[in-house]
Amino acid sequence: MSVDGPLLEIDALRKRFGGIVAVDGCSFSVERGSITGLIGPNGSGKTTVLNMLSGYLASDSGSIRFDGKRVARPDPTTMYRGGMSRTFQRARVLPEIDVLDNLLVAAPKRGLAVWGMSKANRATVDYAMTLLDEFKLTRLAEAKAGELSYGQQKLLEFATVLMGKPRLVLLDEPTAGVNHVMVDLMTERIREFHAKGLTFLIVEHNMEFVMSLCDPIVVLDHGKQLFAGAPDDVQQNQLVLDAYLGD
Amino acid sequence: MIAALALFPFSGAESWIVNIGIFTLMYAALGSAWNLIGGYTGYVSLGSVAFFGLGAYGLALTFQHIGIGNGFLPFALVPIIGIAVAIVSVPIGWIAFRTRGLPFIIVTISLVIILQYMALNLTDITGGAPGLQVPQAPFPPGAYEEYFYWAMLGVFAVTLLACAYVRRSRLGLMMFAVREDEDKARGLGVATSVPKYAAFAGCAAFSAMAGAVWAYYLSTVYPQFAFDGEFLAMGIILVAYLGGIGTLWGPFVGAAILTPAQQYFAYSLGGSQLYLIAYAAVFIVVMLFLPRGVVTTIADRALRRSRRRKQVVEELATAESEALRDAPAPAVAR
Numbered sequence: 001m002s003v004d005g006p007l008l009e010i011d012a013l014r015k016r017f018g019g020i021v022a023v024d025g026c027s028f029s030v031e032r033g034s035i036t037g038l039i040g041p042n043g044s045g046k047t048t049v050l051n052m053l054s055g056y057l058a059s060d061s062g063s064i065r066f067d068g069k070r071v072a073r074p075d076p077t078t079m080y081r082g083g084m085s086r087t088f089q090r091a092r093v094l095p096e097i098d099v100l101d102n103l104l105v106a107a108p109k110r111g112l113a114v115w116g117m118s119k120a121n122r123a124t125v126d127y128a129m130t131l132l133d134e135f136k137l138t139r140l141a142e143a144k145a146g147e148l149s150y151g152q153q154k155l156l157e158f159a160t161v162l163m164g165k166p167r168l169v170l171l172d173e174p175t176a177g178v179n180h181v182m183v184d185l186m187t188e189r190i191r192e193f194h195a196k197g198l199t200f201l202i203v204e205h206n207m208e209f210v211m212s213l214c215d216p217i218v219v220l221d222h223g224k225q226l227f228a229g230a231p232d233d234v235q236q237n238q239l240v241l242d243a244y245l246g247d
Numbered sequence: 248m249i250a251a252l253a254l255f256p257f258s259g260a261e262s263w264i265v266n267i268g269i270f271t272l273m274y275a276a277l278g279s280a281w282n283l284i285g286g287y288t289g290y291v292s293l294g295s296v297a298f299f300g301l302g303a304y305g306l307a308l309t310f311q312h313i314g315i316g317n318g319f320l321p322f323a324l325v326p327i328i329g330i331a332v333a334i335v336s337v338p339i340g341w342i343a344f345r346t347r348g349l350p351f352i353i354v355t356i357s358l359v360i361i362l363q364y365m366a367l368n369l370t371d372i373t374g375g376a377p378g379l380q381v382p383q384a385p386f387p388p389g390a391y392e393e394y395f396y397w398a399m400l401g402v403f404a405v406t407l408l409a410c411a412y413v414r415r416s417r418l419g420l421m422m423f424a425v426r427e428d429e430d431k432a433r434g435l436g437v438a439t440s441v442p443k444y445a446a447f448a449g450c451a452a453f454s455a456m457a458g459a460v461w462a463y464y465l466s467t468v469y470p471q472f473a474f475d476g477e478f479l480a481m482g483i484i485l486v487a488y489l490g491g492i493g494t495l496w497g498p499f500v501g502a503a504i505l506t507p508a509q510q511y512f513a514y515s516l517g518g519s520q521l522y523l524i525a526y527a528a529v530f531i532v533v534m535l536f537l538p539r540g541v542v543t544t545i546a547d548r549a550l551r552r553s554r555r556r557k558q559v560v561e562e563l564a565t566a567e568s569e570a571l572r573d574a575p576a577p578a579v580a581r
Contacts, residue, residue: 054434080436094427097420105424106435109417114441117412119420164436 005068007032007168007199008053008084013062015048015223022048024223025062030168035190035200037214039207039234041244045223046203047089050170053201054086055079067167081108085161086170089203091153095146099137099156102145103128106163124163131159134189151182158186162193169193171202175209187213211235219243248496249404256393265392269399269464271506273457276403277479278486278498279410280453285484286493287413288446289426290347294339294355295454296480297362300473301332302455303462304366307379317382321463322398328459329452336451340444347429356476363474378469381462395464402460403499406453410495422446426493482509489533491540500541505529 006029015023023045030036038046051057053064055074064071066084079085094102104120107128120128132138135155140148145156154174161169171190175183183206190200190213204210210217211231219227219234221243227234234240252272256265277295284292305328306321315321343354366373373379386394413419421442424432432439462468472479486505490497508529512522537544 056430056434076430076433077436077438080434086434088431092428092431094424094431096427097423101420101423105420105432105437108436114417114421114438116417117415119415119417160435 006030007067008201009065010049010053011063011065013049013052013064014060015045015052015057016060022223023052023059026220026224027062028218028225028228030199030201031216033194033197033199034216035194035202035214037210037217037231038201038203038220039205039210039217040220040226044220044243046220047172048223049220050086050172050201050203053079054084054170080161080164080166083164083167084170085164085166085168087154087157087161087172087174089172089176091150091157093145093148093153093156093160096144098142099132099145099148100125100128100141102156103131103160103163106160108164128163131162134192135159136185151178154178155182155186158189166198168199168201171200171204173204174202175204175206183209249400249407252400253397256396262389262392265396267507267510269392269396270510271502272396272399272403273461274482274486274502274506275499276399276406276457277454277483278490278502279403279406280450280457281483281487282410282493282498283413283422283453284446284450286487286497287410287419287422287426288442289422289429290443290446291352291484292343292355292447292450293352293476293480293484294343294358295450295483296475297355297359298332298336298451298454299458299461299479300359300362300366300470300475301335301451302328302458303468303473304373304379305331305455306459306462307381307468308372310381311379317384319394321384322460325398325402325456325459329456332455333448333452336448337444340447343447344440344443356480359474359476359480363470363476366470366474373470376470378467378473381466381468383466384463395460398460399457399464402453402456405456407495407499409449409453414495418442418445485530487540489530489540491543491546494540494542494546497540497542504533504541 008030010029011027013023013026014021026045026049038049040046048057052059053074055076055078058073064074066079066082071079094105097105101119104124107120107124129138129141132141135158137152137156137159140152145153148156154177158171158174174186178186187209194200202210202214215230216228217231217234218225219237219240226243227237227240229237255268260268277299281292281295284290306324309315309324309328310321315324339358343351343358346354367376384391384394413422418441421432421437421439422445424435424437425439425442429439458473462473482505486501487498488501489504490499490501509522509526512525516522516525533541539547
């Protein structure tokens with residue numbers, strides 16, 4: 001395992017849908033231990049980049065390097081097991097099974113362990129309960145995930161991807177449609193796991209949230225990197241202002 | 248429950264009632280086996296009948312080519328046929344799992360039709376339309392029904408046991424994840440092909456076992472009944488829906504309602520096709536009043552009642568902390 005260099009490096013990533021080039025030679029990197037923000041106007045290709053990184057969408061060309069190794073064909077299962085997990089813009093939980101089971105299913109297990117008699121071992125259940133406690137969901141452990149409020153589902157989805165003890169978490173608009181109490185809770189948890197060494201790449205429209213949390217911030221426009229830098233620089237950059245406000 | 252079912256023939260029931268019992272258990276076993284793929288894994292398969300027919304033909308062909316006697320020995324063959332059909336189902340699954348949702352339903356019903364045509368036309372092997380004869384079991388007339396009742400109960404019990412295992416195990420959790428959101432499950436590191444193939448092969452194995460017992464009971468197998476793409480294929484799914492998809496006892500409850508009803512209508516309405524209409528009416532009535540199935544609806548009501556009781560206690564306990572946490576909503580301009 002290489003310790004130097006960025007945790008995630010994408011180079012000249014391209015994706016076109018019919019006549020529309022959604023991502024057009026996009027390159028940027030995510031440094032180890034950073035909370036990198038990924039912003040840009042609607043349609044700038046942020047979610048498409050995330051989909052390609054997490055293996056939900058095949059790129060047309062370009063390369064992805066995770067932890068120094070090139071990932072030739074990303075696939076959601078192998079990316080998750082390799083230490084990169086993601087959440088979705090519209091929270092995706094498993095609605096008809098209970099909250100605790102939502103976490104247990106995300107615990108990495110393979111081979112014969114799959115055929116065991118129980119859903120998870122003691123340590124896994126304990127870890128899941130710890131996470132539920134941190135996300136203030138303990139009371140709802142036995143409720144069906146679909147019964148949770150939208151904000152709670154977002155928190156649950158975030159908690160779920162932490163079950164795999166990832167090194168990089170991609171959050172797709174974690175605050176969209178979530179009330180301020182839960183945004184604060186989300187922010188707290190991100191800072192806490194960041195302090196423990198977890199790296200984040202966060203796509204977000206809530207500027208207050210991004211500016212207070214992320215550094216550096218990568219700005220996309222028309223499918224490629226427009227600018228990257230510290231929050232203050234991003235706010236003062238003329239190109240970024242033009243992209244957002246229109247020129 | 249299983250023990251009570253096992254004692255049923257001793258209640259002095261007449262053989263025609265035990266006969267209905269056999270068919271009830273057969274539908275319960277087939278419905279529970281279907282639950283593995285359709286209820287727990289969310290892949291609505293109409294292919295159960297194909298495996299049921301393969302099991303029936305498997306037993307008949309064994310009789311034809313290997314003399315296995317006609318006492319209890321054929322019952323010992325039933326699990327072996329189950330395993331063999333499960334193995335056969337894997338390459339079929341490989342094709343079927345290239346689809347999801349509606350196309351999957353069509354692929355699986357096609358399988359039944361293909362096998363029915365094969366059974367009709369490969370006359371050298373299957374005997375064509377008249378089918379194959381299976382030597383009648385030499386059980387005493389008074390107890391003939393009962394032995395088959397217990398054999399079918401055995402198949403049902405094993406199927407139920409498999410379902411119970413699934414419901415509390417890691418494998419079952421993976422099946423549920425596939426049912427809820429297969430793509431999301433992949434993103435959580437779930438190797439989705441494991442639960443899918445396990446459910447498909449499990450359904451095949453248990454359906455084939457029911458088919459083998461059924462073939463020995465009727466001592467004949469022919470294409471229209473073994474690969475019945477209409478009546479039996481519908482019946483399997485109806486019992487699951489009636490009882491409650493994805494519940495442990497749902498298929499049994501559904502079978503216990505539907506099979507006697509179907510037999511009753513067939514007797515009382517005679518040879519006309521009217522009994523099919525009455526059969527459909529039962530289904531419509533249940534769907535109107537218990538749209539999620541009998542077991543699911545009752546369980547939901549019980550849960551809601553217990554929750555309401557719990558809620559009152561909890562509300563008192565947490566009223567204060569909730570007020571503290573939720574009430575002061577500072578106005579934040581965004």
